[in-house]
Amino acid sequence: MDHTTQAKQQAAKAALKYVEPGMILGLGTGSTAAELIRLLGEQVAQGFDITGVPSSDQSAQLAQELGIPLSSLQESPVLDLNIDGADEVDPQFNMIKGGGGALLREKILAQSAKRNIFIVDQGKQVHELGAFPLPLEVVPFALESVVIQLQQIDLNPQLRLQNGAPFKTDEGNAILDADIRGFSDYQRLNSRLLAIPGIVETGLFLDYVDVLIVGNLTGAGILENPK
Numbered sequence: 713m714d715h716t717t718q719a720k721q722q723a724a725k726a727a728l729k730y731v732e733p734g735m736i737l738g739l740g741t742g743s744t745a746a747e748l749i750r751l752l753g754e755q756v757a758q759g760f761d762i763t764g765v766p767s768s769d770q771s772a773q774l775a776q777e778l779g780i781p782l783s784s785l786q787e788s789p790v791l792d793l794n795i796d797g798a799d800e801v802d803p804q805f806n807m808i809k810g811g812g813g814a815l816l817r818e819k820i821l822a823q824s825a826k827r828n829i830f831i832v833d834q835g836k837q838v839h840e841l842g843a844f845p846l847p848l849e850v851v852p853f854a855l856e857s858v859v860i861q862l863q864q865i866d867l868n869p870q871l872r873l874q875n876g877a878p879f880k881t882d883e884g885n886a887i888l889d890a891d892i893r894g895f896s897d898y899q900r901l902n903s904r905l906l907a908i909p910g911i912v913e914t915g916l917f918l919d920y921v922d923v924l925i926v927g928n929l930t931g932a933g934i935l936e937n938p939k
């Protein structure tokens with residue numbers, strides 16, 4: 713197993729300690745979140761009682777295969793806890809998410825949770841955001857128009873592809889990956905992006921972290937956000 717996977721597993725293992733019986737738990741998307749879902753599956757098989765609300769069809773499928781009872785956000789609109797991964801996190805707990813294309817549902821779950829824990833391997837910690845392109849979820853009808861507007865502010869948007877065709881999110885939208893290097897006022901950038909009609913959501917997750925768990929080869933560091 714490679715070192716990054718080991719670090720992701722350590723982060724997931726540390727997060728498991730925050731999960732209490734009877735919780736309605738938001739299940740993130742991506743390989744780190746999948747590590748957590750696998751661990752939860754083992755716990756559920758031993759009689760642990762939780763209900764998961766998945767942030768993607770992919771996570772729903774994995775949880776279902778492992779026998780984790782599932783609910784939907786419609787049935788369970790308030791989550792006790794949400795646990796998800798991230799693509800980048802800076803020292804102020806600002807994050808880029810959406811590498812797996814689930815940013816819209818992920819942000820909705822994060823917003824619906826009483827508490828949010830993000831689990832990352834140490835390679836995700838950065839001084840400033842932007843080496844990882846910022847995913848933007850865009851309504852297909854508006855795609856070309858949004859591309860032009862993003863080009864005008866030098867964000868060099870790239871249409872995300874999958875097997876040669878435009879990537880389609882679980883909500884049926886497209887993803888544009890934008891180059892935000894050089895921008896440091898993330899709140900302002902986020903507001904500016906969300907003001908463009910057709911951009912449904914951005915992968916900038918600002919003010920969402922309650923606890924950040926950073927996995928390494930042998931364990932995990934716990935960082936509480938003093939917000």
Ligand SMILES: O=C(CO)[C@H](O)[C@H](O)COP(=O)(O)O
Binds near residue numbers: 743
């Ligand atoms: O935002 C996400 C999916 O939309 C993921 O949390 C993010 O891409 C991290 O993925 P991984 O754990 O595989 O590195």
